[in-house]
Amino acid sequence: MTDADDLPEGWTVWNDEPGGRRILAYRPDVFDTEQFPPACLPTIYVAGGAPNRPPGETEAASGAPDVWRVQFFLEPDVELVSARTHDSREAALDAAGELAREFARGDLDYRGAYQVPREAYLDRLDELTGRR
Structure with a gap:
């Protein structure tokens, strides 16, 4: 099981609910409203339930999840x-x-994930991640 010590540099456990959802965030120190907008924070979510779970349905409401999504x-x-x-x-x-x-x-x-590229942001993300 991955814990904070096993994560690569720049990644941190942002939220960890015991036995439930975990959120990993990349460089929250940089996505701080000044250097990058906080909405652009690369984030990995681990949560119980199928990806197409209806809005508002929670693990507690449906019982223990039989599937986990990332x-x-x-x-x-x-x-x-x-x-x-x-x-x-x-x-x-x-x-x-x-x-x-x-x-x-x-x-x-990550550049390929954008239908409308945000070049200035992606260039800065390249610098931040060491890709340039």
């Missing part, structure tokens, strides 16, 4: 990696850690 967003409407499902929270946490490592290695094409 999603990677560059900003609220820009999904870098579509939801992937796993049989357990531990497997989902491991997958989230691997996504963070792939991002850190430069294996994920």
Whole structure:
């Protein structure tokens, strides 16, 4: 199971509900309203339930989840990696850690996730992640 010590540089556990949702954030020190808009914070979500769960339905309402999803967003409407499902929270946490490592290695094409490129932001993200 991935914990904060296993994450690559720049990634942090932003939120961790015991036995529930976990949110990993990339460089929250930079996405601070001054250097980058906070909405552009690269974020990996681990949560119980299928990706197409109806709005408002919670784990508590539906019982213990039998599936866990992992999603990677560059900003609220820009999904870098579509939801992937796993049989357990531990497997989902491991997958989230691997996504963070792939991002850190430069294996994920975040530029390709944008239909309308935001060149200044993406150039700055390249600098921040060491891709330039």
